[in-house]
Amino acid sequence: MDSLLPRERTDPAPGAVHLSGWLTLDQQRELVEACRGWAAGPVPMRAARMPNGSQMSVKTVCLGWHWQPYRYTRTADDAGGGQVADFPEWLAEMGRDAVTAAYGAPDRYAPDAALINFYDDAASMGMHQDKDERSPAPVVSLSIGDSCVFRFGNTETRNKPWTDLELESGDLFVFGGASRFAYHGVLKTHPGTADPALGLKGRLNITLRETGLA
Ligand code: SIN
Ligand code: MN
Numbered sequence: 365m366d367s368l369l370p371r372e373r374t375d376p377a378p379g380a381v382h383l384s385g386w387l388t389l390d391q392q393r394e395l396v397e398a399c400r401g402w403a404a405g406p407v408p409m410r411a412a413r414m415p416n417g418s419q420m421s422v423k424t425v426c427l428g429w430h431w432q433p434y435r436y437t438r439t440a441d442d443a444g445g446g447q448v449a450d451f452p453e454w455l456a457e458m459g460r461d462a463v464t465a466a467y468g469a470p471d472r473y474a475p476d477a478a479l480i481n482f483y484d485d486a487a488s489m490g491m492h493q494d495k496d497e498r499s500p501a502p503v504v505s506l507s508i509g510d511s512c513v514f515r516f517g518n519t520e521t522r523n524k525p526w527t528d529l530e531l532e533s534g535d536l537f538v539f540g541g542a543s544r545f546a547y548h549g550v551l552k553t554h555p556g557t558a559d560p561a562l563g564l565k566g567r568l569n570i571t572l573r574e575t576g577l578a
Pocket of ligand 1 (some may be wrong): 550
């Protein structure tokens with residue numbers, strides 16, 4: 365039924381598009397199931413360690429390329445050394461659908477890395493840029509489970525101006541073009557807001573990226 369609801373669109377900055385309710389409840393459930401599988405291996409979901417030694421509060425598992433602060437590798441050298449799971453074609457198609465929904469059909473969009481982030485009730489993510497990719501292609505972000513306060517800033521500094529918005533379960537956020545390298549972060553989640561039908565306690569965020577790496 366939720367697929368029949370109108371999809372509200374906002375553009376918080378040039379090139380940044382928020383489409384609420386973009387995923388149906390069934391799609392969200394399927395993604396939760398898929399994430400459970402990816403979190404189990406071959407590389408386990410883990411909290412990445414920052415260069416200063418601190419650990420992220422978010423737990424991450426990757427597809428296609430393994431990300432650790434601040435580089436991509438094919439093997440998960442900071443998480444057991446396993447080979448990263450393949451990036452499935454159906455997820456790339458979902459990424460192309462997302463870019464089409466945001467900007468119209470692209471000539472080409474071939475995401476080859478996904479970061480799956482899990483937020484427990486206490487997790488957050490500081491302001492940062494996604495800039496370890498060598499491709500200027502947009503980043504596609506899918507949110508499932510608890511809603512959160514997402515801060516979307518500017519490309520110059522991690523400070524104002526920024527827009528705070530609520531990302532809810534099923535929402536799509538795409539940032540490309542003039543916003544591709546904008547700072548962004550997650551201030552907090554709203555624990556317990558996930559639809560019980562998802563069978564998920566917490567929040568999942570999946571970002572699809574083109575690394576530009578071979
Ligand atoms: C990220 O910036 O990688 C994650 C954003 C989010 O969790 O919404
Ligand atoms: Mn990011």
